[in-house]
Amino acid sequence: MITALAGGVGAARMLGGLLAEVPADRITAVVNTGDDLVLHGLHISPDLDTVMYTLAGAINPDTGWGLAGESWRVMESLRRLGGVTWFNLGDQDLATHCYRTQRLAEGASLTEVTAELYAAFGVGIRALPVTDRPLRTRLRLLDGPEVAFQEYFVHLHHDVPVSAVRFEVGPDTGPGPAVLDALADGELVVVCPSNPVVSIGPILAVPGVPEALAARRPDIVAVSPIVAGAALKGPADRLLAELGFEPSVVGVARWYAPWVGTLVIDRADAGLAAAVEAEGVRCVVTDTVMATPERAAGLARAVLGARG
C-alpha cells in the first residue's frame, strides 16, 4: 500500500505517475480540503476534483483545472445577471458540485461522496479528504484583511503579498475515518510536490495528523515542489518567502524535517543536496519535472525506491 499526501495539480500528476507503477487499489491519496469553498450554495472541493479529473484523463490540459471540452453556459448567464463569476465553473464541472452538495445535504460524508464521485469517473485509487469536518485555509493580506484561500488564489490571482496563513478548524475537526489508518498502513508515505504551505499545510493542521506522520518519518518521501528556487506552478515560492521560509529545496527540507525522512529534489538543485541533508533529511536527486506522463512515471519509480 502506498499513501500519498496530495494537493492539486502537482499531486495529480504525481499520482498519475504512481498509477503507472502501482495497481490503483494499492494507492490511497489523503487530499487537502483547506481550499474548499461554498459558492452559489455549492460545495466545491478543488483539490479532490483536480486529482479526480486528472486521473480520469478528463482534465483540461491547458489550464490544469476543470474539464476538457467544457462549456460555460451557466457562467455566461450568471455574468449577464451580474452574479459572482470570478470563480469560473464549467457546466460539466458544476454537475460534480451539484452532486456533492446534494449528497452532503442528504447526510453523506465528504469521504463517502468522494468515493462515489471517483467511482463515477472511473478513478480506481482511493481518495480520502483529510477531514470530513470544516478546514479552511485563510490568508492575511499584507496591510489587508484575512481572506479565504480561493479569494487569494483565484479572485486576487495570488499576486498580492501575504503576511500570514491560518488553517481554520472547528472544535470537532479530526481526520477522516480512514485517514489515520492510511497513514499507519502505507508501506511508503509520499508527499506529492504540492505547495508545502497552502496544500500540505492544511493536512498538517488536522489534529492527529502531525503525530501520525511523525511516527512514520523514515518511510515518508517528499518531492520538492520548488525547482531551482521557483515553484513550477502557483505561488509556492513567493508565499514561502513572504512567510519567512527560504524558497529553495533547503527551505522545503527545513519545513518538512520534523516528519519527512527523505526529500526528492530535481537535478537542477543537485548542488544543494548537502544543504538539504544538513537539515537532517535524506536527499535523493532525480528529474522531478513531470512534463509528460512518462516523466511522471519515472519520478514515481525514483520515489518508490527513495527510502533510506
Place this chain on the structure above:
Amino acid sequence: MITALAGGVGAARMLGGLLAEVPADRITAVVNTGDDLVLHGLHISPDLDTVMYTLAGAINPDTGWGLAGESWRVMESLRRLGGVTWFNLGDQDLATHCYRTQRLAEGASLTEVTAELYAAFGVGIRALPVTDRPLRTRLRLLDGPEVAFQEYFVHLHHDVPVSAVRFEVGPDTGPGPAVLDALADGELVVVCPSNPVVSIGPILAVPGVPEALAARRPDIVAVSPIVAGAALKGPADRLLAELGFEPSVVGVARWYAPWVGTLVIDRADAGLAAAVEAEGVRCVVTDTVMATPERAAGLARAVLGARG
C-alpha cells in the same frame, strides 16, 4: 395600483394580460413561495421564476416553465454521475438559482434578490415573495408519507392521490416587508387563476395575510382556474376533489368566499353563475382561457372592470 396574488403559469399569463392594460410600475405581484425548494444546495423559487421568465418573454412556450432555447449540459453530466435529476434544471435557469443562492448567502433577503433578478431580466412589475421566511407546502400522500410540493408535483408527476395539504411556516414567518402595504394599497386585488389549494393556499398561510385580504374583500377579484370542472393545467381539479372541495367554479367560490368579493368564471360555466352567487360571491362571466396574449389582455380588461 393593482396588486395580484400569483402562483405560476396561470398567474404569469394573467400578469402578462394586465401588463397590456396597466403600466408595469403600477403592478405588484405577491407571489407564492410554498413551492420553493433547495436542491443541490441551490435555492429554487419556481413561481417567482415562472412569472419572471414569462414577463421577460423568455419562457419556454412548449413547457410553460424554464427558459426558451435552453441547454442541459449540467443535467446531462449530473445524470452520468447518478445524481438527482428528476427536477430538471436548464443551464441558463441554473444561473438564476446560483445568483439567488449566493445573494441569500451574502445576507440579502429573498425580496431584495427577487427585485435584482427581475431588473436583470428587464421585468418592470414589482414581484414580492409573500414571505422572506420559510414557507413550505407539504402534501400527505394517501396511505403514504408527507412529501414536499415539488416531490409531488414533479417527481411523482402529481398522479398520486393526496389526503391532506399542510403549509409549514416557522415561528418567525410573516409577510415580506412590502406585502401588507401592497394588499392595503392596491386599488384592486386580483387573484390570478392559480391553483387555489397549492398556489394561493400558501399565500393565505402566512400570518397576517388572511386578515389583510378579508379587509379588502369588496375590492378583490379572483379568476377561477377551474373551467368546465377541470384545471387548465396541473392538478387543481383532482387536488380539490381529493381534499373535499367540489372541483368546479362553485367549489372555488366556496373556498374563496371569506375574502373574495367577485369571482370571474368562463363562459363555459355560465350556467353555474347563480350557484356561485349563492355562495355569497359576485360572479362575472367572460372568456378566461388565455390561449393568446390578446385573450389574456381581454381577460385583464374584464377583471379590471369586474368589481361590484
